[in-house]
Amino acid sequence: MxxxxxxxxxxxxxxxxxxxxxxxxxxxxxxxxxxxxxxxxxxxxxxxxxxxxxxxxxxxxxxxxxMLQPGVQQSFEKTIACCHSPLEVENELFLLVDNGVTVKDVRIEHPVYGDLTASIMVSNRKEVIQFLEKIKNTSAAYLSELTEGVHLHTISAANAQSIADAEQALEAAGYLVDENN
Missing domain, CATH: 1.10.10.10 (Winged helix-like DNA-binding domain superfamily/Winged helix DNA-binding domain)
Structure with missing residues (x-):
């Protein structure tokens, strides 16, 4: 051009x-x-x-x-429920990407607006750091702050094992919401 x-x-x-x-x-x-x-x-x-x-x-x-890039096959996708403080966002995202997962979005259920979804699209530590820096530099709040830490993530990976490993890491950290509650 x-x-x-x-x-x-x-x-x-x-x-x-x-x-x-x-x-x-x-x-x-x-x-x-x-x-x-x-x-x-x-x-x-x-x-x-x-x-x-x-x-x-x-x-x-x-x-x-x-989103539909040739050669990029992330056919396994799942929505997970999490709960943690804003201070734990970095650790949560690192746990996910370190297990080969892409965090596509964050979603909350707002009492007035209903479902609010924001794109995150991070799949490695560098992208997580850039995302967190943008939050910090703009003084933006995390959506989960509106719901006392409760939120959903759509995650995707090349295989089901990566998703299972990521969920296990989140559970060990105490971030996964217990489905029995």
């Missing part, structure tokens, strides 16, 4: 989609804006339009990510 040349409309969205599909890492809105020579707000609007066309794009704390 030549410097200064702006890509317009549908061609730009096709270009952005191509970039996302070929990247194994999230791409920030600012990076996409620079490549397409448009503002970040234009990128936000383009992502909304692409999502409306059912493109599996999610916005993570690290940038935009296309």
């Amino acid at each position: 030549s410097e200064g040349k702006r890509i317009l409309g549908e061609k730009r969205r096709e270009f952005l989609l191509s970039l996302l599909k070929t990247s194994s890492n999230p791409i920030t809105g600012s990076e996409l804006a620079k490549k397409a020579n448009v503002s970040r707000q234009v990128i936000v609007n383009d992502m909304t339009l692409l999502k409306a066309k059912n493109e599996p794009i999610i916005a993570t704390s690290q940038g935009y990510l296309y």
